[in-house]
Structure formats: C-alpha cells, structure tokens
Amino acid sequence: MSLLVVGAGGLLGGEVCRRALALGHRVIGTYHSAPGEIPGVGWRPLDIRNRVAVRELCAAVRPSVVINAASRYEDWTVNADGAAAVAQGAADVGARLVHLSSDAVHGGRPEPYGDDEAPSPITAYGASKAAAETAVRAVHPAAVVVRTSLIIGDERSAHVRTAVDLITGRRSGVLFTDEVRCPIGVADLAAAVLELSAGTGVTVLNVAGPDTVTRAELGELIAVRYGLDPLRVPVSTVAASGLHRPGHVVLDSSRASGLLTTRVRGIRELLGVT
Structure with a gap:
C-alpha cells in the first residue's frame, strides 16, 4: 500500500511508519515543525489546519490509505478542524482513512462503553475529539474511527x-x-491500525488494552x-x-479482539x- 501518515512525528505515528515500512509499504509522513528521523519515510511539512495544504498534499501523493494520528491536547483547530481537512483530502483522492480518536469522547460511567455508543464528552479535549469524529464520518463515511485509551511506549x-x-x-x-x-502499547495499537487500513467494513471500533x-x-x-x-x-x-x-x-474492545489478528497485551x- 501507499500510506500517508499524518502526525508521523508523534509516538503512534512514528510506530505506524516503522511497521508499515517493515511490511514493504510506501510511506509518506507529515510533520509540523521538523521532520522525523525514520529512514525510508518520505517526509512532508504539513499544517493540518490549512485545508488547502492538506488537499494539495493528498492530490500530490495520492495515497491508497491515510492514517490520521495527529492530535494536540485541547487544540480544537488541530483535533476537530484538522481532522475534517484530512478526511476531505482523503475522500477527494479516494483513499481509505483510519482516524485515531480517544476514550475522552466519553464522560465516564461504571459500565464499559461499546463501539457504537454516542460521544458524551465533559472536557474541552473530549469535545474536540467528538467533533472530529462527527466531521470525519460526515465527510468520509467509509472511514474507520478508532477509539483508544492511554498509549504506552x-x-x-x-x-x-x-x-x-x-x-x-x-x-x-x-x-x-x-x-x-485501559492502557494499550503503542506497538500493539500501530499493528491494529495497519490491519484496519487494509479495510474491514467497520466504521467505529474500540481498540484498547x-x-x-x-x-x-x-x-x-x-x-x-x-x-x-x-x-x-x-x-x-x-x-x-x-x-x-x-x-x-472502560472501552469494550471485544469486537476488535474477534476482528483483528493483532494480540493486544x-x-x-x-x-x-x-
């Protein structure tokens, strides 16, 4: 596959790049301030808040898959507006999209949350991630939204x-x-994301520890x-x-466990x- 990894300079984005390269995929990774140091990645500068820049990059790269791992705590323009721009760019070129979301979209309760439960955020960060999900699903209905928990590396x-x-x-x-x-290892999450990038038919999936x-x-x-x-x-x-x-x-990830071959430790x- 040809992958465009948005937010490749981050912990998860970098791990996705390394694993994709090891599988023989062509990988383009975006960065905001400085390129990463992963050999084999084609680094491109990108501010995902700039819709025109996002669409131009997608048009130039024409990836088969876009993975959006970009996030910034309590920054609505990156988390929500940026996610919408990435979704539009992927849709324009017919690329599959995997969008990383968070358990912060939920407000907390004793019972676990299923995959398809509506967001109920109680923080600004959670609201920005919930807005991102809404935008992504509206612009790119076939996208996979992955809700995860604390990422450990x-x-x-x-x-x-x-x-x-x-x-x-x-x-x-x-x-x-x-x-x-429900903390999850970055390597396990990256492996699951790459599995999902091949296409599964799901639209929202909990992938947590x-x-x-x-x-x-x-x-x-x-x-x-x-x-x-x-x-x-x-x-x-x-x-x-x-x-x-x-x-x-607590995210109920039983559906992901049955769907994916990745073993989450x-x-x-x-x-x-x-």
Whole structure:
C-alpha cells in the first residue's frame, strides 16, 4: 500500500511508519515543525489546519490509505478542524482513512462503553475529539474511527514520562486513584491500525488494552518497570482535586479482539511487571 501518515512525528505515528515500512509499504509522513528521523519515510511539512495544504498534499501523493494520528491536547483547530481537512483530502483522492480518536469522547460511567455508543464528552479535549469524529464520518463515511485509551511506549510516551517525573520530583502533581482507563502499547495499537487500513467494513471500533487500571496503579507499574519506588507515586482523587474529568472510562474492545489478528497485551505484560 501507499500510506500517508499524518502526525508521523508523534509516538503512534512514528510506530505506524516503522511497521508499515517493515511490511514493504510506501510511506509518506507529515510533520509540523521538523521532520522525523525514520529512514525510508518520505517526509512532508504539513499544517493540518490549512485545508488547502492538506488537499494539495493528498492530490500530490495520492495515497491508497491515510492514517490520521495527529492530535494536540485541547487544540480544537488541530483535533476537530484538522481532522475534517484530512478526511476531505482523503475522500477527494479516494483513499481509505483510519482516524485515531480517544476514550475522552466519553464522560465516564461504571459500565464499559461499546463501539457504537454516542460521544458524551465533559472536557474541552473530549469535545474536540467528538467533533472530529462527527466531521470525519460526515465527510468520509467509509472511514474507520478508532477509539483508544492511554498509549504506552518507552520514555517518549507522555504517560510514562509524566509518571517518572512525578516519582522523581521533576514535576509536581498527582495521579488519581479514581480515574480508570485501559492502557494499550503503542506497538500493539500501530499493528491494529495497519490491519484496519487494509479495510474491514467497520466504521467505529474500540481498540484498547484488556486490563483496567487506575492512573495511580499505572504509575506504580511504571515505577517498578523503571526501578523506582512505587510508594513514591503521588496520588489523590478526582473528587478531591476539584477538577472536572471523566472518572471510570472502560472501552469494550471485544469486537476488535474477534476482528483483528493483532494480540493486544495487558499492561503488566507490556511493562514486563509481574
């Protein structure tokens, strides 16, 4: 396949590029400020907020698949407007589209969320990701929207870096004991995304890890993985913080498990922690 990976400089986008190249695909990756360092990728500058630039790049590259892994926390113009521009560019050239969304589109509840449940965001970031989904499905009805959870990699992963920095005192803050998620390894998610890029017939799919852990528990597992003291993880609760955040958000990924050959590892296996 010929892939255009939007947001190739990020953790997930970069992993998608590496795996696609290993499979023999032609890969064009976009960057906003500086090209990445993955040999074999054809790097192109792109500001996805510029609709004209997005459409011109898609027309020039004419990929068979576009994967949109671009995201910026609480930036509506990137998350929502940019997603709409990418969807339009892919539709214009008849490319398949895989759009990465987030469990932040849900507001939190005790029961798991199924694939097709309507978004119910309670944060600005969640609202921007929900708006992106709406735009993508309107502009490119055949697109696959992948809802995922906390993406875990090495020290480049924001969640790993945050936990290590909190434990070592390089930054202040806490990890919440009442905020539940389903973390997934970046390599597993990238493999699933590439499977979906070949076409499956689904339009919205949960692809998250099989384990449910609190943010605080995740921090403790990361501490063990990096040889740090898990008792030094600073913890609190969302309720005590006064913040308005989704608490219990669990994605039911059973449909993805039956559809894909990619095996998504649990968080303890992923981190090598027993």
